[in-house]
Amino acid sequence: MNVKVENICKSFKDKKVLNNINLQICNASFFGIKGNSGCGKSTLLNIIGLLDKPDFGNLYFDDISINFKKQSKLAFYRGNKIGFIFQSYNLMPKLSVHENIMLPFLCLNKDRFDSSLFDKLIETFKIKELLYKQSDVLSGGEKQRVAAARALVTSPDLIICDEPTGNLDSNNARYMMELLRDICISEKKTIIMVTHSNEYDSFFDNFYSFGETI
Amino acid sequence: MLNIMRNSISIFKTHKVRTFLTIVGIIIATTVYLVVNVYADALISTLSDIYEGFDSHTILIRDYLDKNALKEIKARYEKENYSCFNKGYTVNIHIADDNVNFDVEAELTFVKLDFHNYSLPSIDRYDGTERTKILYGRAFNQDDLKDEIGVTIIHSGFAKLLFGDNNPLGQYIKTDTSLPVKRYMVVGILSDTPDVLRTIDTYNKWQAGLKDEKTPFVPLYTPVEYGENKWESADDTIITFRDSDNVLGAWYNIRRGMKWENAYTRESVFNEISESTKEFAEIVNLIVLVIMLTTGLSLSIILIFSFKERLPEIGIKKALGANDGVILFQFFIENIVMGLLGALCGLAVGLFVLITTAPFALQTTVVTMFRHITWDRLLVPILMSASVTSAFGFIPSLWGVKQNIMSVLRYE
Ligand SMILES: Nc1ncnc2c1ncn2[C@@H]1O[C@H](COP(=O)(O)OP(=O)(O)OP(=O)(O)O)[C@@H](O)[C@H]1O
């Protein structure tokens, strides 16, 4: 999916967080967003992920302008086109890992569950033993992997990751990066990822740094 | 759909206290509703059963405890001109032994035979007093009053008891000499009333040696001269139970042609009791409704407070693509399941209470009790609690769903 961000502005009260952001992200590319803590990376991702609406500016998916007022359309995109790996995981604490991964299907009216994909994700994210554990007892890294599996289980065209490696050790972090890159290349998915380190620059096809212009 | 149900049940684990409180409220309301209404139904039907055997024109004076009062009545009965009764009387025969040797112990029942004494021949399929069918034989006619030997009409059950397979018509029944007529010839046979059947049952037990049963008595209908009609309506009829004072009081007042304060007709007694029973049930139902509404309201309040902790859930689901309808539907199902669960538990508790208390309650058994547990008594609380929980749960759900995703996700 092509994503185009055009003149996006967003401020909280009188604090201007995003100021005229313009991005062009091509289909099947691995796009990085970098910047210091508090510079507005998550805010931008939330807007692209249709969780928040900009004060000003336009967002295009495959050249289709997104109308931030049409709630049902936004919900459709969120459920069917976008997979979001949250910085704070956003797992349901009292539900098991299995229930959490299945949660997207509960939110959609139609059942698109693909059990082979599910098994593959369980395998790649090494969460087979965790499946029937309650989510709030997991470690940060385990939660991160469950969150990633949940984002990918619907096979979305656009994958948005907010620091998906933040709680992983360097081996696992690298493994996650390779995995995302594989998905990007083999399945032609667009991936937008936020990070505050320069360590993974080599993985990105392109990136945007806050405080600089491209 | 099944998924959503399973999910909503798993949600209950997450919100144990809220679910528990709501369900307890519903259980209480449902139990009270079921128990009270079934008992009220049972009571009303038992009453109507008791009164079924008596006609509204019947003065029923039975089960005297005071023998002196009886004697007094008897003496007056013989001495006075009974024109105030003017319609007739019935003699109750004490069945003394298997020789079927009757001796009248007391005049326990007076039956007002009214105009039908005279009009009976024209509608001779029915006896006017009991409004029961004359199965065979004939009704009374005017000539019967002149006869030396009295005539009588009895119920078929008694006829069978007294005369076996012989034709009862033309047979004689002997009674105590103190009565105006000593011998009564059976001229007609009436169909049996529930009361008659009960009496026959008692008689059979009595025969079988179960002496602790009350002595059975047999109503024997006889015609009496029509005098001045002082009782125009059935409302003047009197029923008195067990109390000899009341019997005397009734007697005096009847003689003076007055309406007696404590006099009731069968209908008025029945209506009064069933009315007050219904009223009681209605009041209790009102209380049940209040319990339901308070439960619903507290559900609403608890939901509003607990929604703060449920907001992330809404946020996550929205972020994963659920639109408002899906989330509302999930809450709706969740609340309905909760209501149904409470109602089912309540019905189970209610049934348990009914079954365990039925044997100790007046005039009821487990079997008769079950007759009154009808479908509507079960369905009403189920529908009521499901609608209360879903309705009261809806407003907070709507509020939660309308929140902005980001502000909701930030509650974490
Ligand atoms: N809802 C909000 N209300 C007020 N201020 C907000 C809100 N959301 C974000 N901010 C502010 O906007 C700024 C950017 O936040 P954002 O979460 O986008 O930062 P970030 O770049 O993702 O940082 P990090 O790397 O630490 O995750 C921060 O200063 C934050 O305090």
Ligand SMILES: [Mg+2]
């Ligand atoms: Mg962030």
